Amino acid sequence: RQGRKLPNMADTVGKKEKALNDSKHQIQDEMDSKRKDDVSCHAEGKELSKEEKQRLRKEKKQQKKNKKDDKNVGETEKEKTAVVPAHIQPTQTKKELNAAPVSEAPAAGEKAAPPKSKAEMRAERRARQEADRAAKQGKKGDPSQPLSTAKQKVLPSEPQPVVKRLPEHIQVDDPAVLKKLAKKLERQQIPLRPDYGYKVSLFSHLHQYSRKAPLTQQISIPSTVIHPSIVRLGLQYSQGIIAGSNSRCIALLHGFKQVIRDYTTPPNEELSRDLVNKLKPYISFLNQCRPLSASMGNAIKYLKKEISNISSQCKEEEAKSKLQDCIDRYIEEKIRLAAKAISKSAYEKISEDDVILVYGCSSLVNYILCDAYEKGRNFRVIVVDSRPRLEGREALRRLVKKGIRCTYVLITAVSYILPEVSKVFLGAHALLANGYVMSRVGTSQIALVAKAYNVPVLVCCETYKFCERVQTDSFVSNELDDPDDLIVTRKGTTQLGKWQETSSLRLLNLVYDVTPPDFVDLVITDLGMIPCTSVPVVLRVKNVDQ
């Protein structure tokens, strides 16, 4: 449509400028009405519930649609050509433009307005866009939902508006953010977990919790606010009983399945809206127990979308069973079948008599190795482990039980053992949009040393862990684990036992780090084997599919 428009624009520039003025007036009217709505929104403040906000939004869209039908076609064309050269579009006006039909003939003769210079036109356009954007921002109370819905409506060929809220867990050094969080938790009746111990100054923007003070000590059990399976889940997360990206996600989805099973819609409420509201305090609780992983975040987004897509005609029982089926399908497709697909691709990469190095305990890498061993490949594995979590021991147990020949070293011995290694298989916690691999701390080190010895590094990751964040170092967004884990008693003396009393001594227990893409040779996903830099391509493809 745009292709057809441009030659016409050249012809009828003068007449379009005339019509522009009138269209400007119309838009001003719309914006006034929008502002009035905004004012009413702000006056009511937080009492506006989700439903009311959605209703308001629907009304506004209706209003605009009605106005569109009256409006002249030429104006819409002009708006389109005027607005399209700018990059950032408010999605609502976009919708109107898409909805309106396009035809050329009536445009030419109808409006009459004084001609304007191109510069003044541009200034007007910009002022209009600023006002639109400000109005839209003012309306944003809960950015996550509108953002996801907005994404679906915008054409994939246009870049999106970047109105993201920074997650709270990386803004701990900002007292305003902490106050807001405390208020939100109070509203949801979830206790706030206190930070523990001195933090290293480089990481003062992150939380640091103690494993000895779980959140469940501050709530009464049985809790009236939080479903018991969620309480159990939170405790399992914070004590490290359930660890690992896939296990946490699966446990979360099972917990939510239980919640849905026990859920009954209160009267005068719609399941699609109320259930999402019910889930919010649970998510805050789990976040307080342990910050959510990227896989959990994606799963929650998916679940919320499925819930909000339930039509109001659906009966409660049907809706609930549908949701449970959705969850089962998600787990089956994104995790189990994906693992099978990845294992099949990875099998081609494991040669006979290979020496494979793995780090820590990645459920996916363990699955791949066990599968390859079952299919008859002969290889041996070197498991590298690190303090304080010592997760490699779990991987070692699983592999030895299968019958694979294993060697076990600590991460300091990696440069001793690497000359024997032919391949390195690493798991990932998330793959970021700029190609960096976020994984357990120490992964980047292994990739670095492997690169120095020219050993290929293969990362295995399911696509549901792909994340749109970008990150270049391990500081800005990370997780700090309990610093007391570093303390060890050797030969009867605990050197760091009194670290809290010494103000100049700090302990740092990082959980994640990011590996630059030049250390990684290949990423094996369920969509195939891709280089690290193709992650944003996969994300884009997934977005368009959805």
Add this chain to the structure above:
Amino acid sequence: MPGADKETELSERVEAFLSELKRGGSGCGPPRGSGETARETAALLRRITAQARWSSAGDLMEIIRKEGRRMTAAQPSETTVGNMVRRVLKIIREEYARGKRMLLTPLQMSNRLRCVTHASARSEYEQQFPPLKANVIEAINELLTELEGTTDNIAMQALEHIHSNEVIMTIGRSRTVEAFLKDAARKRKFHVIVAECAPFCQGHEMAASLSEADIETTVITDAAIFAVMSRVNKVIIGTQTVLANGGLRAVNGTHTLALAAKHHSTPLIVCAPMFKLSPQFPNEEDTFHKFVSPQEVLSFTEGEILSKVNVHCPVFDYVPPELITLFISNIGGNAPSYIYRLMSELYHPEDHEL
């Protein structure tokens, strides 16, 4: 007979020293610093010079060489013992040469062809020479004084290399680096990150000691070395041995640290006194690595998998000279490419093989 008593006493002392060396390397008992070992070796060699029966420089050298071989065999990884033996041999040669007024220039001495053409060079040292004993003992005393002052000499150079508000990273525990940092901390304020160096976790001791001196210290796990490296300004490490090519034999984990520093273009400074310089090259695979009980890595409580798994616990790492920026020793700062020259000044080429 007094002579026999002296001899038995001497051999007793030597035996005691040998058994201490053997024990010290197995990991039990308090770990001895290399400085201590060097001083004890030098003192023992002085005693041998004083009390053993010898008539010419060649005899003395033979005795010392024999004892030196026994000592290095007791604990091959403790290279300072061998280094001290070689130093003493060089001292003997020098004193003999000075006595004979046959001062060979260092260039002539390192001329291999000359050594070969001077067929049995060892037979040159046959001449009897009374003041030799006194001279040698005096020279060994000088060596001992030098050894005692090495840590202070290195620490004195600290302020030339550390400015304020720096972030310095180190790994494990090195007395030299500890003294170095504490000396700089008297005048400057900086931050130290210590990698704990599992499984022995000697970094904990280092951190505790540094924080007592009011230095801002952070302890990190070895897995976080690369993650944290981007904020580090300098890496200062100690080492067990400096090899003849300028490489290092250092505690395990140092190679990873060096690679990470190279990736971020962070200078890597090695604080090593001269007695750690050894004429070994890193290619001797079987003598380079030392392993200790894998119980440190996977304890016996993991019984059911222990029998089916190979567990390695290497103690040392090789760091190639390309990754090192600077050596700071008691005689000043040097580039790794200069090490071969220093070595030729310290040791005679014939003594490289004891």
